[in-house]
Amino acid sequence: MRKIIFIVQKEFKQIFRNKMMKPIIFVMPIVQLAVLAYTADFTVKNINIFVEDQDHSSLSVGLVNKISASENFNLIAASNTYAEGVKGIEKNKIDIILSIPQNFNKNINTNKKSDLFITADAINGIKAGVSINYLQNIIMAFMQEQASAKGLKNGGSGINIIKRDWYNPNLNYKYFMVPGILVLLVTMIALFLSGMNIVREKEIGTIEQLNVTPIKKHEFIIGKLLPFLILGIVEFTIGLVVALLWFKVPLLGNVFVIYTYTIMYLILILGMGMFISTITNTQQQALFLSWFFSVIFILMSGLFTPIESMPVWAQKITLFNPVRYYVEVVRLVMLKGSSFMSIINNFLIISFSAILVNALAVINYRKTA
Amino acid sequence: MGIFLAFVNKEFKHIFRDTRTLIILFGMPIVLVTLFGFAITTEINNANIGILDYSKDTYSQKLQNKIAASGYFNIEKVVQNTNQIDDAFKNGEVKLAIIIPQNFSKNLINNKYSDIQVITDATDPNTANILVSYLQAVFKSFSDEQNITVNANLDVKTKMMYNPENKSVYMFVPGVMTIILMLVSAMMTSITVAREKELGTMEILLVSPLKPIIIILGKIIPYLFLSMVNAITILLLGLFVFGMPMNGSYLLLFAEIVLFVLSALILGLLISTISNSQQTAMLISLMGLMLPTILLSGFIFPISSMPDILQWISNIIPAKWFIIIIKNIMLKGTGLSAIILETSILLITSVILTLLAVRKFKIRLE
Numbered sequence: 001m002r003k004i005i006f007i008v009q010k011e012f013k014q015i016f017r018n019k020m021m022k023p024i025i026f027v028m029p030i031v032q033l034a035v036l037a038y039t040a041d042f043t044v045k046n047i048n049i050f051v052e053d054q055d056h057s058s059l060s061v062g063l064v065n066k067i068s069a070s071e072n073f074n075l076i077a078a079s080n081t082y083a084e085g086v087k088g089i090e091k092n093k094i095d096i097i098l099s100i101p102q103n104f105n106k107n108i109n110t111n112k113k114s115d116l117f118i119t120a121d122a123i124n125g126i127k128a129g130v131s132i133n134y135l136q137n138i139i140m141a142f143m144q145e146q147a148s149a150k151g152l153k154n155g156g157s158g159i160n161i162i163k164r165d166w167y168n169p170n171l172n173y174k175y176f177m178v179p180g181i182l183v184l185l186v187t188m189i190a191l192f193l194s195g196m197n198i199v200r201e202k203e204i205g206t207i208e209q210l211n212v213t214p215i216k217k218h219e220f221i222i223g224k225l226l227p228f229l230i231l232g233i234v235e236f237t238i239g240l241v242v243a244l245l246w247f248k249v250p251l252l253g254n255v256f257v258i259y260t261y262t263i264m265y266l267i268l269i270l271g272m273g274m275f276i277s278t279i280t281n282t283q284q285q286a287l288f289l290s291w292f293f294s295v296i297f298i299l300m301s302g303l304f305t306p307i308e309s310m311p312v313w314a315q316k317i318t319l320f321n322p323v324r325y326y327v328e329v330v331r332l333v334m335l336k337g338s339s340f341m342s343i344i345n346n347f348l349i350i351s352f353s354a355i356l357v358n359a360l361a362v363i364n365y366r367k368t369a
Numbered sequence: 370m371g372i373f374l375a376f377v378n379k380e381f382k383h384i385f386r387d388t389r390t391l392i393i394l395f396g397m398p399i400v401l402v403t404l405f406g407f408a409i410t411t412e413i414n415n416a417n418i419g420i421l422d423y424s425k426d427t428y429s430q431k432l433q434n435k436i437a438a439s440g441y442f443n444i445e446k447v448v449q450n451t452n453q454i455d456d457a458f459k460n461g462e463v464k465l466a467i468i469i470p471q472n473f474s475k476n477l478i479n480n481k482y483s484d485i486q487v488i489t490d491a492t493d494p495n496t497a498n499i500l501v502s503y504l505q506a507v508f509k510s511f512s513d514e515q516n517i518t519v520n521a522n523l524d525v526k527t528k529m530m531y532n533p534e535n536k537s538v539y540m541f542v543p544g545v546m547t548i549i550l551m552l553v554s555a556m557m558t559s560i561t562v563a564r565e566k567e568l569g570t571m572e573i574l575l576v577s578p579l580k581p582i583i584i585i586l587g588k589i590i591p592y593l594f595l596s597m598v599n600a601i602t603i604l605l606l607g608l609f610v611f612g613m614p615m616n617g618s619y620l621l622l623f624a625e626i627v628l629f630v631l632s633a634l635i636l637g638l639l640i641s642t643i644s645n646s647q648q649t650a651m652l653i654s655l656m657g658l659m660l661p662t663i664l665l666s667g668f669i670f671p672i673s674s675m676p677d678i679l680q681w682i683s684n685i686i687p688a689k690w691f692i693i694i695i696k697n698i699m700l701k702g703t704g705l706s707a708i709i710l711e712t713s714i715l716l717i718t719s720v721i722l723t724l725l726a727v728r729k730f731k732i733r734l735e
Binding site: 018019020021024025028029032035036038039040041043044045046090117118119120122123124126127130133136137161162163164165166167168169171172173175176181184185188189192193196200203204280281282283284285287288289290291292294295296298299300304305306308309310311314317328331332335336337338342 | 387389390393394397400401404405407408409410412413414415416417455458459460461464484485486487488489490491492493494495496497498499501502504505508528539540549552556560564567568644645646647648649651652653655656657659660661663664665669670671673674675676679682696700701
């Protein structure tokens with residue numbers, strides 16, 4: 001036990017004697033959390049729209065007014081030349097064109113078929129999709145108003161969706177992103193610090209001094225893990241306070257559930273770092289490997305793009321991504337107030353992997369050079 | 370010039386003698402681009418949903434069949450009351466729940482109208498919105514088919530310019546290519562100087578007659594070579610695996626790639642000169658670059674929707690400009706004149722970063 005404490009002391013001293021480390025470990029991630037949470041928002045604002053109106057009827061003018069009154073759209077111009085709108089798209093001045101054909105009013109009133117056309121700059125597919133969706137909603141709402149005005153009950157609108165957004169009624173993206181980004185930052189710090197630790201001693205040569213001490217392999221790994229575990233928990237706590245106080249993310253579940261899970265998760269990530277550290281020869285190699293894994297962890301975590309939208313084989317890969325589980329758990333517990341029993345499977349997967357990976361790291365670490 | 374070549378030669382030898390690193394360096398981008406090119410999209414298929422059917426009549430059954438046949442949804446759970454919906458959400462089993470009210474058929478036949486309650490799991494607002502918009506489309510086509518709407522005559526047709534099939538490949542593949550290229554390049558150079566400091570060989574370099582600018586350029590050229598190999602592999606993957614079109618000039622594209630890679634390499638080198646150990650250099654280049662590059666480049670989230678201050682900050686991210694350039698050349702087939710602004714910004718960034726790196730390069734050890 002005492003041997004472990006010595007190693008822990010040595011590690012802490014080594015980390016904090018380097019003046020650049022404190023700001024890198026504590027300031028950089030928290031600043032990123034506070035700033036980047038504002039970027040991750042799929043709401044599309046300021047869509048520049050051009051209307052080609054060939055009809056010039058009261059109906060078409062009413063529709064144009066309805067669109068320009070919407071807060072999502074900026075009406076750039078309404079004229080009767082389509083080419084003008086296309087030129088605007090080419091110059092990136094216009095995002096979307098709505099074309100209203102001749103006799104639109106007449107056809108609608110006489111129940112004849114009449115089509116509206118939307119042309120969107122689809123290079124940014126997401127923005128185009130969302131914009132078209134907004135525009136269609138406005139058109140549908142407008143047509144229903146018109147129909148109701150003619151005395152049809154409920155506008156004869158067929159099926160009407162009444163949407164209820166549970167757990168986050170204002171669709172606040174920050175509730176979704178802040179816990180996720182926090183998880184990513186804690187993961188990266190833990191993985192990079194532990195991943196470069198033993199290999200650094202190898203490269204500088206100090207590993208020899210440790211190898212000749214009577215310390216046992218597992219004591220050595222535990223002694224190396226503990227300091228980073230403590231750092232990780234402190235980091236997570238600071239981030240959590242920022243999430244709760246600054247972003248007002250609700251915390252419906254039990255905070256002990258989150259911490260129990262976080263500790264188990266950190267042991268897993270640190271074990272992975274240690275493992276990388278034992279199989280590499282230089283810090284450069286360790287850096288590349290931990291970078292490689294963290295990019296995969298981040299982009300396959302379901303945080304920025306939904307896991308459901310990945311192809312099936314990629315969804316299977318995410319099953320091996322610890323970040324995916326952690327993001328899921330933090331979100332479930334904080335936003336939905338899920339109990340420990342709801343996440344028990346998730347917890348068992350992480351615990352099992354943690355034991356496995358750490359055992360591998362201990363086995364792989366050789367006390368002979 | 371002779372000295373310079375000798376220095377470049379030394380750097381090349383350093384790199385090529387470490388085969389393990391080389392394998393990682395060339396293998397990584399291939400794996401990452403292939404993986405993300407397929408995996409990063411925001412179209413959702415087969416989302417698990419729950420249904421609570423109070424009506425259990427012909428139309429409600431028809432509607433459920435229509436939903437299941439759409440390909441967007443998978444009816445995972447049929448529940449009996451709203452409490453079960455809450456449980457299903459809390460266990461993470463479903464993403465959305467549909468409540469069909471009583472007398473659904475009767476209302477549709479008599480009034481041509483019925484409400485349907487849709488409950489979303491709004492902890493993920495993006496998925497919630499996408500799913501509801503899919504559902505709207507399914508309901509609209511259902512109403513039109515069953516002839517229960519007066520607006521059946523109105524059809525809104527859409528045309529997606531430059532990307533007629535609305536493939537998200539066009540959206541994400543340029544982004545994935547840019548991000549991987551940027552991060553790999555910056556990471557490679559970020560530890561070169563710090564490594565020499567840590568291993569003690571820096572002293573030897575400093576007592577040699579090499580000027581800082583020569584050392585910096587000498588460090589960059591070998592990595593520029595490596596990055597170009599990576600860039601070409603990534604480009605080939607984009608063209609042949611993901612079917613990106615190439616409508617512009619290859620010469621222009623390569624010139625832009627060189628410029629972009631240079632800016633990333635110099636950024637890495639700048640990090641290297643200001644750090645005191647490999648560990649700090651790595652942490653800065655990894656922690657400092659990864660998330661800001663992914664989030665502020667417009668790769669996934671539209672920059673135009675961000676708060677003004679972040680839109681400003683995004684201007685200093687080289688990846689943002691390169692994504693615009695690459696999309697313009699490859700998808701729109703534009704020439705240099707259309708992307709002159711973006712190109713100049715990359716150029717100016719590279720020059721400023723070089724000046725900073727030379728300035729920060731200390732010729733004395735502490």
